[in-house]
Amino acid sequence: MGSHEGRTYVVTGAASGIGAATAAALAAAGARVIAADLAWEAAPRAGEVEPAFLDVADADAWVALADRLAAAGGGPALDGLVNAAGITRRARLQDVTADDFAQAFAVNATGPALGIRALAPLMPGGASIVNVGSAAGATAHYGIAYGASKWALRGITKSAAMELGPRGIRVNLVSPGFIETPMTASAPEAFRAANLEATPLGRPGSAEEVAAVIVHLLSPEAGFVTGTEIAVDGGLTGHGGGLPIARAMGAAHPDE
Template sequence: MRLAGKRVLITGAAHGIGRATLELFAKEGARLVACDLEEGPLREAAEGVGALAIPMDVADPRSVEEGFGKALEALGGLDGVVHYAGITRDNFHWKMPLEDWEAVLRVNLTGSFLVARAASAAMRERNPGSIVLTASRVYLGNLGQANYAASKAGVVGLTRTLALELGRYGIRVNALAPGFIETRMTAKVPEKVREKAIQATPLGRVGEPIEVAYAALFLVSDESRFITGQVLFVDGGRSIGAAPA
């Protein structure tokens, strides 16, 4: 019960890493609010663990504000916010339509700002807590993902800056940087690309959503109470370089 009594909001909670985190946090005793744009899957995921389901479009300021308002009304405060919601629109930059560039930046980076700002307001006014954003190993650079890499690099800068600004309030801000994880998003990756990613990963396999969820658990729990402004890679070692052939 590492999160016993902690009030936590999770975005992107309907599928993949978000749902794995929702289920793990429930087992660890958290009181939960689950948010996602897909209402049907969201309600199914929330009902399975007794969480409050609140539909949210993280790129819409009003939706974020209203969602956090409902969460605060239901829980009385927030001790943790874990933000996963994001999208991809992959292509080489010379083929990338401007609308795909802007959509990814709007959801992944502006959405992270809006969620973090709402979390900050809730915690500054009531109690300190932990904000966990989601970057990606891809922020180091990756073929065909100029928009995604730029958005996630922005999340890293945002994380570090918010950690500086919110430390005086006792609020910690960290980011997760997953590698190739078995999700709906990576299921769209061509098999040839998938095999290359696995070969380049020192641990030689794809990651599982629960492995990212455990990292989020650590960052929300009191076990990480002296850690802020950090990027925690959950990527099988891929960020340190390609595995030897």
């Protein structure tokens, strides 16, 4: 996974699921991690993890966090940011409300953009930002507000990569499929079953498997990767609808 010794990262959503696994993986690789979350008390207690209260939808809170880091660091001090905080909204088209859209966009799209705006000035060339998208941001998704907010995050990722490229700061998106976390534990069983049915690997992913890709994108080994997206979804989006057709044709392998 490479060493992150001596590096400092901010990870949002760090109290649970993918954010918590990322904070723990970075700490295990020797980094100092500001573990930011509404539920900051639940952030992993490992290595140099410093829990911090943050509402990612609050622009002033991001500025306050940046001021605190700048005061403590004495100059550009931050090697990266992981925007993993997120909320789901599962209402379908006929039931969705303006509030569903406002809340999903505030946390899943505007929040990451506000975070990048506030913290990028603290980052030297070589720093790396990773946004956590979703397979829902690459496909039609039944939860329309959530899906739309993740499509928006793809645009934010690409704009930020363009804007920050001249400073040597990279920005990428990791898009998980069905991952076992508290978020998916709250979904109906039918959602889980349908996801596994549509996933060529036929199993859920773990938060650690997503964290490993995020940690790689943060590292200098990914130094020429920016403005792009990596799906960590067991093949869910890669088959583009081909999987049920292949199954109907009864051919799991070209030789059969």
